[in-house]
Amino acid sequence: MFIITGLDPAPFARYFDLDAAALTALGARRVVADGPGYPCRVSLVDAHAGEELILCPYEHHAVTSPYRASGPIFVRRAATAPAVHIDEVPPVLARRLLSVRAYDRAGDLVDAEVTPGAELTAHITRLFALDAVAYLHAHNARPGCFAARVDRHPHRGARASS
Numbered sequence: 367m368f369i370i371t372g373l374d375p376a377p378f379a380r381y382f383d384l385d386a387a388a389l390t391a392l393g394a395r396r397v398v399a400d401g402p403g404y405p406c407r408v409s410l411v412d413a414h415a416g417e418e419l420i421l422c423p424y425e426h427h428a429v430t431s432p433y434r435a436s437g438p439i440f441v442r443r444a445a446t447a448p449a450v451h452i453d454e455v456p457p458v459l460a461r462r463l464l465s466v467r468a469y470d471r472a473g474d475l476v477d478a479e480v481t482p483g484a485e486l487t488a489h490i491t492r493l494f495a496l497d498a499v500a501y502l503h504a505h506n507a508r509p510g511c512f513a514a515r516v517d518r519h520p521h522r523g524a525r526a527s528s
C-alpha cells in the first residue's frame with residue numbers, strides 16, 4: 367500500500383501577494399496557464415487555461431547526502447490543501463512519462479527507473495518490496511521536474527482519495 371501526497375501550500379501562499387520584482391528576487395515568477403503542461407505540486411492536478419500559478423524553486427530532497435536536490439515547481443493559487451491519493455495514481459502522474467527514484471532512510475539513491483505513469487503502481491510495488499527503500503520520488507522524466515513523493519501507507523486496509 368502506498369500514499370502519494372501533494373505539498374503543503376502554506377510555504378507558497380505568500381508568493382501570490384508579491385509583485386513581479388519581489389518574485390524575481392526569490393527566483394520565482396507568476397504565470398498563467400495557457401493550456402496543458404502546468405502540473406500543480408500541491409493539488410496534483412494540471413492547471414486549467416487561465417489559472418494563475420507561481421513557478422518557483424523548491425528543495426524537494428532536503429537531505430544531508432549527495433542526493434540533495436531542488437528544482438522548479440508550479441503551484442496553483444487555487445490549491446489550498448495538499449492532495450492525498452491512497453493506493454491510486456493521480457491522473458496528473460498517470461498521463462506522463464515518469465522517472466521514479468527510490469531512496470533509503472539516509473536519502474541515498476537505491477534504485478531508479480523510467481516508466482509510463484499508467485504503469486506507476488507496478489513500479490511502486492516492486493520498489494517497496496526492496497527492504498532498503500524508505501520512500502520514492504516521481505519526476506517528470508523529460509524535463510526532470512519533481513512531481514510527487516510516494517510513501518508506504520502506514521495503515522493496512524485503508525482506501526481513500528481526494
